[in-house]
Amino acid sequence: MTPTGSERVQSAFGKDVHHVYLPYDLPGSMHRFLDQVNPKLVIIMETELWPNMINALHQRQIPLVIANARLSARSAAGYKKIGGFMRDMLRRITLIAAQNQEDGDRFIELGLKRSQLTVTGSLKFDISVTPELAARAVTLRRQWAPRRPVWIATSTHEGEEAILLAAHRKLLEKHPDLLLILVPRHPERFQTAKELTQKAGFSYTTRSSGEIPSSSTQVVIGDTMGELMLLYGIADLAFVGGSLVERGGITRWKPRRTPFRY
Secondary structure, X not given: OOHHHHHHHHHHHHHHOOOXXXXXXXXXXXXXXXXXXXXXXXXXXXXXXXXXXXXXXXXOOOOEEEEEEOOOHHHHHHHHOOHHHHHHHHOOOOEEEXXXXXXXXXXXXXXXXXXXXXXXOXXXXXXXXXXXXXXXXXXXXXXHOOOOOEEEEEEEOOOHHHHHHHHHHHHHHHOOOOEEEEEEOOHHHHXXXXXXXXXXXXXXXXXXXXXXXXXXXXXXXXXXXXXXXXXXXXXXXXXXXXXXXXXXXXXXHHHHOOOOOO
């Protein structure tokens, strides 16, 4: 889990769950960790395949499930170079719940037994917009931009904010009241986005400040955690980052799951 994920867990659940980081995937440290935690079941999300942890769980007969599993063609090709090792490791996993059939087939090609595989679809599509969230979005839209267009650029990486800010400047020539909500993908880049926006000469505010954008505010920096669906909900148009630099595009599921009503 990344520091971003850690912060999200703590903000969402507080003391209701016990959160710790896993140790490095070394035999001794992993066995000591399992001695302390003594889990009854281990669920790993998406792509984390740690050989020593998988082996230790298998030795202790602790069930291991890989949920929302995905495996790209590129990663599968790399794993094939150590085919025997991968086959032995995969067969120590209790169940892999793949996002789609293509991902599942790649696991099978690497040696997973079909009895160890199920295709569940992506868990991200199980997220729904609650009536409470929709109501909050309507309220925030009325506060921020009751009579002006809004676009949002999210999950941006280094190099993308400057491009998006330049695009926003061009858009302002035809739509002078346009508001941009800029949300970097990683919290450690919030300050960088703020500095770039300031350097570019835009009038801006930050979401964390609690300030309501004025009619002259041109950019809002989305520098809070756990509010992305809310911010999508007040926008007329969404851009999802990762495609303007050599990062690969990010899935568009989240803005498409949000009801745009303006």
